[in-house]
Amino acid sequence: MARPRYLPDNFTLMLVTTVALASFLPAHGEGEVAFNLLTNVAIAALFFLHGAKLSREAVLAGATHWRLHLLVFGSTFAVFPIVGLALKPVLSWMVTPELYLGILFLCTLPATVQSAIAFTSIARGNVPAAVCSASASSLFGIFITPLLVGLVVIHHNGASGTSPFDSIGNIMLQLLVPFIAGQVSRKAIGKWVERNRALLKIVDQGSILLVVYTAFSEAVNTGLWHQIPPLALVGLLGCCAVILAIMLGFTTYSARWLGFSREDEITIVFCGSKKSLASGIPMAKVLFATGPLGAIVLPLMLFHQMQLMVCAVLAQRYANRQRAAQAGKRVRAGGPKPAVADTKSESGANAGAGR
Numbered sequence: 001m002a003r004p005r006y007l008p009d010n011f012t013l014m015l016v017t018t019v020a021l022a023s024f025l026p027a028h029g030e031g032e033v034a035f036n037l038l039t040n041v042a043i044a045a046l047f048f049l050h051g052a053k054l055s056r057e058a059v060l061a062g063a064t065h066w067r068l069h070l071l072v073f074g075s076t077f078a079v080f081p082i083v084g085l086a087l088k089p090v091l092s093w094m095v096t097p098e099l100y101l102g103i104l105f106l107c108t109l110p111a112t113v114q115s116a117i118a119f120t121s122i123a124r125g126n127v128p129a130a131v132c133s134a135s136a137s138s139l140f141g142i143f144i145t146p147l148l149v150g151l152v153v154i155h156h157n158g159a160s161g162t163s164p165f166d167s168i169g170n171i172m173l174q175l176l177v178p179f180i181a182g183q184v185s186r187k188a189i190g191k192w193v194e195r196n197r198a199l200l201k202i203v204d205q206g207s208i209l210l211v212v213y214t215a216f217s218e219a220v221n222t223g224l225w226h227q228i229p230p231l232a233l234v235g236l237l238g239c240c241a242v243i244l245a246i247m248l249g250f251t252t253y254s255a256r257w258l259g260f261s262r263e264d265e266i267t268i269v270f271c272g273s274k275k276s277l278a279s280g281i282p283m284a285k286v287l288f289a290t291g292p293l294g295a296i297v298l299p300l301m302l303f304h305q306m307q308l309m310v311c312a313v314l315a316q317r318y319a320n321r322q323r324a325a326q327a328g329k330r331v332r333a334g335g336p337k338p339a340v341a342d343t344k345s346e347s348g349a350n351a352g353a354g355r
Contacts, residue, residue, distance in 0.1 A: 012305050018209050019301075022216035035214045042207035043282045044178040049200045051182020052193045065129045068264050072111070072133045075251050075272030077144050080107040081152045083246055087239075094235030096228055098295035101153060103239055105288075106300045108148035109280045110141025116271045119311045123318035125266025133271045138279055142176050145279075149287050204278060211281045212301070215293040228295065240303040244310060247273040262325075266318050270311060277304040 027035045084091075084107035092100050113134045120130040193200060251272040255265035280300045288296050 012308075014205070014209060015212060015301060018212050019216050022213050023220050026217035026220040027214065028217075028221070032214070032217060035210065035217070039207070039210040039214050039285070042203065042210050043285070046178075046203050046207045046278075046282070047176075048178040048182040048185075049193060049203055051179040051184075052186050052189050053182070053200060065126070065132070065264070067258070068126070068129050068260065068268060069133050069136065071251075071254060071258065071260075071268055072272040073137065073140075075247065075254075075268075076111050076137055077108070077141075077148065079250055080243075080247060080275075081148055083107065083243055085152065087242065090242075091235075091239050094239055095232050096295070098292045099228065099232060099236050099299060101292070102296040102299035103236075103243070104153045105149060105284060105296055106275055106280070106303055107243070108145050108152055109275045109283070109300070110145060111137040111271050112274045112276045112278070113138050114278075115308060115311070116274055119270040119315040120267050122315040123266045123270070124263070124322040125270065125318070126261075126263040127267075129264065130267045130271055133267065137271070138276060139179075141276070141279060141283075142179075145283055146287060208278060208281050211285055212297065215281075215285065215297055218293060220294070236299055236302060237306075240299060240306050244273065244303065244307055248310070248314070262318075262322070269314070274307050274311065275300065275303060277301065 081104070084104045088100070091103060095103070111134050116134040117127065117130045121127050248269065251269045252265065255268040260268065277300060281297055284293060284297050284300070
């Protein structure tokens with residue numbers, strides 16, 4: 001029997017379970033130290049495997065579309081932070097200061113890779129450009145996000161934290177070095193990684209679950225749920241919805257105003273309006289090692305699920321419009337009547353858009 005569309009995906013259910021486990025059975029003492037060590041190892045393994053998996057040929061295929069990439073990068077690393085800062089008078093009274101700090105951090109993150117490409121494919125957009133743009137956003141985010149955190153989060157919000165240049169050094173050591181090592185090892189292990197994609201998925205999801213567990217364990221030990229009132233959680237959902245709606249509107253109408261094709265518009269929308277949970281949580285662990293990590297990653301977790309649900313609907317609508325446009329062209333050209341579209345491949349791609 002097909003899974004009902006209104007039910008969250010399995011990974012989201014695992015995230016919720018992990019938060020509940022950390023809330024009732026948080027790690028203490030030596031157990032907390034062991035989980036932190038295991039988490040660091042898992043994150044390094046994650047970026048190593050992503051480096052070994054990344055296809056240079058696929059990235060180069062869309063690299064020449066500089067206008068599209070410039071708009072996506074501008075949306076991801078400029079417009080998002082501006083929106084987070086501009087909405088401060090409204091958002092700051094809807095959520096606690098720690099949650100607003102998490103919202104600002106969310107706005108500085110790179111775009112997703114897997115889900116942006118999957119939704120672009122479902123919607124019949126420019127997939128090679130999506131591969132290039134999303135991959136480059138994830139890679140450059142290793143450098144740009146710490147700088148934006150220093151400028152936007154720490155400076156404008158008065159938060160305590162390390163220097164952004166120190167953060168870049170820490171991220172290079174923990175994330176970029178394993179990634180480069182994976183790229184260097186691609187010739188030797190690239191085919192093996194391609195044959196064992198399930199392993200990458202396990203490491204990918206497992207590292208996120210470990211970071212979430214350690215983050216919320218520490219937060220629960222310091223009284224997270226006593227510090228966040230229920231109304232603040234409702235306000236946080238509203239904040240995430242407002243930011244997502246603004247960014248979807250901005251990317252859609254900017255692409256149309258600048259004269260991009262429908263295929264390019266689809267790529268811009270799904271690459272320029274999404275934020276990466278897979279990159280964001282490991283970065284938060286490095287950038288806010290002494291901060292309220294649980295409250296900082298909570299907005300990202302909610303935004304992640306919200307963007308998946310909304311973009312799944314948008315992708316199907318785009319796909320329907322593309323099919324209707326192609327059918328109209330065939331009718332005007334006097335061709336045969338189009339057959340009913342097979343949606344099995346699209347639903348399969350939708351199931352793979354979980355990150």
